[in-house]
């Protein structure tokens with residue numbers, strides 16, 4: 001299937017999705033949202049695919065929501081259409097999605113990267129929430145996800161000044177999991193995704209659901225949920241296989257059951 005604004009490629013069990021509006025530094029407009037929702041729904045439904053990588057270009061992962069699409073809109077348009085609410089569909093992807101970020105990840109670009117399960121950053125990556133400079137504020141979850149990822153002090157600094165944060169600062173702050181040389185970014189992300197895609201599929205879904213629950217629940221509720229899901233995995237054939245494979249010193253052979 002081909003799309004207007006993204007490229008989608010399967011590399012074994014890894015789906016590689018590349019934002020492809022280089023002339024606009026991959027600014028996120030309604031067409032990008034529609035394409036991503038369709039591609040990620042297909043990825044989730046395809047049993048041959050275990051993990052996805054979302055990347056952009058060398059200069060920009062994405063330089064934000066499309067300012068030209070928004071500039072003439074009024075409150076009634078934005079509120080009436082619940083503008084940006086559609087991005088929540090992307091966050092409902094059940095299988096893991098790794099953001100591989102090189103260059104600018106600004107505004108909606110930073111927010112989209114943060115909607116992924118973790119971020120691998122090229123040494124060229126630059127993150128920011130510059131909406132304040134446009135006399136608005138983040139609208140795709142940036143103020144909330146950034147505050148949870150890097151804490152109040154840095155989130156306030158980023159949102160109030162609109163400054164950019166480089167890859168090293170982002171790694172120190174906990175926004176990204178790792179930095180890799182720009183030239184290796186996509187290969188490294190695909191390799192990481194292939195490792196995840198090689199795990200037992202139900203345990204991958206459970207691990208993602210559990211870590212996400214840490215941001216939605218109290219500690220006691222989260223620990224209880226974790227224990228119950230841990231118990232539940234003992235109802236799967238892959239748990240029997242995984243533990244037998246360990247004892248027999250061989251790789252597991254998963255059925256996804």
Ligand code: CAA
Nearest residue numbers: 023024025027063064065066067068106107108138139140
């Ligand atoms: N929306 C629409 N078009 C954009 C864009 C955006 N967010 N970012 C860049 N572009 C376009 C530029 O208008 C330009 O197009 P033209 O050639 O037709 O003029 C093209 O991409 C190249 O950009 P620049 O010439 O500006 O490139 P540069 O290297 O000089 O600067 C930059 C790069 C610093 C990233 C600069 O483009 C920039 O500041 N972009 C806007 C960043 C921003 O404010 N993002 C937040 C958007 S609002 C938002 O995201 C709300 C939200 O919460 C979701």
